[in-house]
Amino acid sequence: xxxxxxxxxxxxxxxAAVTVRDGCGEDASVVAKVEGRDHVRVLHSVVGETSPxxxxxxxxxxxxxxxxxxGVTLPAIQEFERNRASAPAISAAPPVEPATAIIAPVLxxxxxxxxxxxxxxxxxxxxxxxxxxxxxxxxIFWAGGxxxxxxxxxxxxxxxxxxxxxxxxxxGFIEAPGIGRAEYYLDDMGLDYPQALNRQxxxxxxxxxPIRGTxxxxxxxxxxxxxxxxxxxxxxxxxxxxxxN
Numbered sequence: 001x002x003x004x005x006x007x008x009x010x011x012x013x014x015x016a017a018v019t020v021r022d023g024c025g026e027d028a029s030v031v032a033k034v035e036g037r038d039h040v041r042v043l044h045s046v047v048g049e050t051s052p053x054x055x056x057x058x059x060x061x062x063x064x065x066x067x068x069x070x071g072v073t074l075p076a077i078q079e080f081e082r083n084r085a086s087a088p089a090i091s092a093a094p095p096v097e098p099a100t101a102i103i104a105p106v107l108x109x110x111x112x113x114x115x116x117x118x119x120x121x122x123x124x125x126x127x128x129x130x131x132x133x134x135x136x137x138x139x140i141f142w143a144g145g146x147x148x149x150x151x152x153x154x155x156x157x158x159x160x161x162x163x164x165x166x167x168x169x170x171x172g173f174i175e176a177p178g179i180g181r182a183e184y185y186l187d188d189m190g191l192d193y194p195q196a197l198n199r200q201x202x203x204x205x206x207x208x209x210p211i212r213g214t215x216x217x218x219x220x221x222x223x224x225x226x227x228x229x230x231x232x233x234x235x236x237x238x239x240x241x242x243x244x245n
Contacts, residue, residue, distance in 0.1 A: 018033070019069070020069055022067055022178065023068060023177050023181070024051075024177035025178060028068065032058055032067065034069075038060045040069075042054050042055075042076055043055040043056060043057065045080075052071055053069070054068065054077055056068065068178075108225065109224060110224055111206065112224070113221075114131055114137075114206070114216065114218045114224055117202075119196055127171070131221070132220055134168065134169040135166065136168045136220070136241050136242055137168070137170070137171070138217060138218075139215070140156045140213065141208040141214050142173075142174060142213045143174070144182060145185055149211060149212065150185070151213075153189065153213065154190075155231035157193060163238055172193060172194065172196070174186070174210075182195070215229070215231075217238055219241055225237060
């Protein structure tokens with residue numbers, strides 16, 4: 001089983017010719033090169049690859065570039081590994097507590113609004129998440145190759161199917177080192193709702209944990225009203241939200 005190890009490190013890229021790619025494979029396309037004054041934030045390492053691979057955000061001339069770096073020559077990655085080796089095991093951050101959102105008479109917002117998203121799904125088709133176009137929207141951040149996370153992605157399909165006629169839509173962002181690996185994870189899952197790569201690191205933006213799997217419930221005003229890794233809590237939030245609309 002392949003797993004992703006989450007950890008965050010901040011460092012400055014040094015002068016070595018290091019490239020940022022759109023995947024972990026040697027044939028992955030180069031999206032940027034690390035220059036002397038660039039800042040590199042290491043998000044996590046990808047376990048199971050032939051060569052060490054790290055998901056990073058490169059800050060270059062005021063612009064953030066998301067991608068993957070192969071090898072451990074970059075000082076930021078070396079610092080990341082030193083910190084990980086010296087630190088105790090880090091537990092995954094728990095999801096935002098959804099209890100208030102579920103039991104309150106009116107579902108309140110529990111975080112920043114979900115911003116409309118446009119891009120392409122794993123198969124290259126256009127994908128758009130526009131909460132205003134649905135009575136309720138589910139967005140799951142999950143990791144391929146993690147059985148518990150994959151089960152949660154299947155639970156989303158069940159909930160979406162149950163409430164589809166009442167106006168529920170579902171979308172997924174899969175954590176994977178590239179399109180090919182994402183297709184490999186999705187091959188036997190039978191998911192019937194759109195999936196895209198988490199290229200813009202949206203999971204961190206919405207405080208979601210892909211390894212554990214995190215589902216957001218979003219109302220038609222783009223407010224996030226629940227966030228959980230428990231499918232029963234998510235179903236209850238959806239039922240309450242749709243009954244109130």
